[in-house]
Amino acid sequence: MLKKLCLAGSILFCFSVIFPNCQPNPYREGERLYKTHCANCHMEDGAGLHALIPPLAGSDYLKNHRQKLPCLVRYGIKDTIVVNGQVFAEQMPGVATLSEIQIVNILNFVNTSWGNQIEPFRLEETRTLLEKCRH
Amino acid sequence: MKYFAFIVLIITTWAACLTSPEKRTLPILGERDISPGGDTIYRSVPDFSFIDQDSQLVTNATFADKIYVVDFFFIHCPTICPRVKKNGLRLYEKYKNDGRVMLLSHSIDVRNDTVAALHRHAAKLGVDAKKWRLVTGDHDAIYSIADDYFSVAVEDPDSPGGFDHSGRLILVDKNRHVRSFCDGTNAEEVDRFMKDIDLLLEEQFPR
Numbered sequence: 001m002l003k004k005l006c007l008a009g010s011i012l013f014c015f016s017v018i019f020p021n022c023q024p025n026p027y028r029e030g031e032r033l034y035k036t037h038c039a040n041c042h043m044e045d046g047a048g049l050h051a052l053i054p055p056l057a058g059s060d061y062l063k064n065h066r067q068k069l070p071c072l073v074r075y076g077i078k079d080t081i082v083v084n085g086q087v088f089a090e091q092m093p094g095v096a097t098l099s100e101i102q103i104v105n106i107l108n109f110v111n112t113s114w115g116n117q118i119e120p121f122r123l124e125e126t127r128t129l130l131e132k133c134r135h
Numbered sequence: 136m137k138y139f140a141f142i143v144l145i146i147t148t149w150a151a152c153l154t155s156p157e158k159r160t161l162p163i164l165g166e167r168d169i170s171p172g173g174d175t176i177y178r179s180v181p182d183f184s185f186i187d188q189d190s191q192l193v194t195n196a197t198f199a200d201k202i203y204v205v206d207f208f209f210i211h212c213p214t215i216c217p218r219v220k221k222n223g224l225r226l227y228e229k230y231k232n233d234g235r236v237m238l239l240s241h242s243i244d245v246r247n248d249t250v251a252a253l254h255r256h257a258a259k260l261g262v263d264a265k266k267w268r269l270v271t272g273d274h275d276a277i278y279s280i281a282d283d284y285f286s287v288a289v290e291d292p293d294s295p296g297g298f299d300h301s302g303r304l305i306l307v308d309k310n311r312h313v314r315s316f317c318d319g320t321n322a323e324e325v326d327r328f329m330k331d332i333d334l335l336l337e338e339q340f341p342r
Contacts, residue, residue: 040213040214040215040217040218041213041217043217043218043221049217049220049221049224049260050224050259050260050261051258051259051260051261052217052220052256052259052260053217091211093213
């Protein structure tokens with residue numbers, strides 16, 4: 001009996017190693033929230049819009065300003081920023097109604113989509129960062 | 136006898152398939168009247184006069200002998216406008232070198248979207264003013280012409296950004312008639328709309 005369990009367990013383990021990406025996108029909730037709150041401007045493909053709306057796909061800003069990202073999502077942005085060498089001066093409205101976990105989900109979706117490879121946010125880290133910018 | 140009816144059915148269906156389908160023409164949209172003489176009077180876009188991103192006057196004459204695509208927007212629009220603009224840019228790119236087609240975007244935020252603001256906006260979109268006019272003007276004139284294009288523009292403090300408006304793209308022919316429209320936020324609808332533009336070009340500029 002124990003043997004059988006072990007066998008089943010190891011088979012399951014092997015499968016999980018061989019097919020870690022059975023689910024094409026692990027951040028489904030983040031994707032849903034992104035479509036609702038972000039895609040109107042940043043577009044479904046994260047491309048942004050010319051010099052009006054910065055891209056998220058392949059954006060160096062995401063890499064270089066990790067600490068700012070949770071606050072950006074919640075409170076928006078008024079400053080001029082530079083993304084991939086291009087200046088963006090339009091305001092971005094924040095989405096104040098998002099919970100901490102929803103912000104984590106959105107960020108992790110964005111940070112792993114369209115070729116982006118940025119280390120996932122964790123809830124604790126996000127919470128700490130959000131506390132710094134509480135308005 | 137039973138078979139005969141069946142064969143007739145087959146033949147008529149086949150014959151129906153053989154006759155080439157009537158070439159599709161775009162309808163003239165809107166209510167129509169009959170003149171006392173019996174002619175049909177189609178609804179048409181009234182006279183207008185606005186100012187574009189380069190402070191140039193834009194009137195019906197700007198679009199004389201051209202077909203043009205209309206939309207309504209405002210710069211600080213947090214909802215549908217960027218999507219509509221992105222699809223508008225697809226049209227812009229496709230007809231960039233085709234002098235028969237122009238684009239006309241009306242700002243419905245007359246307070247904030249000044250000529251200078253429109254100029255900056257156009258520059259950021261990277262569009263040429265000769266091709267794509269972004270206009271402002273008299274508040275009531277803009278809101279009322281939205282009706283004439285069968286679009287919607289309403290000031291509404293409860294809407295995101297303070298305005299409620301449709302993301303429609305509207306196609307106007309060179310006789311000031313509205314001939315087609317689509318949801319400018321929907322890329323597939325815009326694909327279909329581009330076919331309508333090509334159809335109208337064929338109709339109005341026969342080779």
